[in-house]
Every structure is written in C-alpha cells, then in structure tokens.
Amino acid sequence: MTLIFLGLFILLIGLVVRSALGKPNLLLKLIIHMLGGIVGLWLFDFLLSILGYSIPINFFTITMVGLLGFPGVLALAVLQFLGI
Numbered sequence: 001m002t003l004i005f006l007g008l009f010i011l012l013i014g015l016v017v018r019s020a021l022g023k024p025n026l027l028l029k030l031i032i033h034m035l036g037g038i039v040g041l042w043l044f045d046f047l048l049s050i051l052g053y054s055i056p057i058n059f060f061t062i063t064m065v066g067l068l069g070f071p072g073v074l075a076l077a078v079l080q081f082l083g084i
Contacts, residue, residue: 001057005042012039037065040073048077055080 012035019028041062045055055061055076065072 002042005039008035009039009042012036033069034066037067037069037072038062040070041065041076044073044077048080053080 012032015028015032015035018024019032024032041055041057045057048054061076065076068075
C-alpha cells in the first residue's frame with residue numbers, strides 16, 4: 001500500500017511541475033487537488049502513526065479526501081483524536 005501512495009506522490013509532483021510550467025486546465029487542477037488530498041492522507045497517517053494514532057485508510061476515507069483535498073485530511077485527523 002505504501003508503494004501505491006509513493007507512486008501517487010511522485011505522480012503528484014510531476015503534475016505540479018507540469019502545471020507550473022504552463023497554463024493548467026481545469027482537469028489538471030482537479031487531478032492535483034484530488035491527488036493532494038490522497039497523498040496528504042498518507043503522509044498525515046504516517047506522521048500520526050509515529051505518535052501512536054492512525055486514520056483507517058479505506059474506500060470512504062480515500063473518497064472523502066479525494067473530494068475535499070487536504071482539509072479533509074485535517075478533518076479526519078480531528079475526528080480520530082476525538083475518538084469518533
């Protein structure tokens with residue numbers, strides 16, 4: 001699973017560089033937003049695992065952060081800290 005997220009992270013970096021070099025269209029912006037949320041979930045879950053917490057990564061959480069982007073990751077972390 002980590003290798004999948006690492007591959008998505010590399011893809012995200014490539015898309016951000018592509019976006020920075022030219023005028024990005026709406027689809028590219030949407031893909032960067034979705035990948036940013038999913039990769040942010042993975043990185044935030046990794047950092048929380050150091051502290052002994054974890055966000056369950058399943059279809060629902062990936063869909064939620066894909067739609068909401070990185071604020072969705074922060075919302076999931078707060079819910080996890082509250083025990084919900």
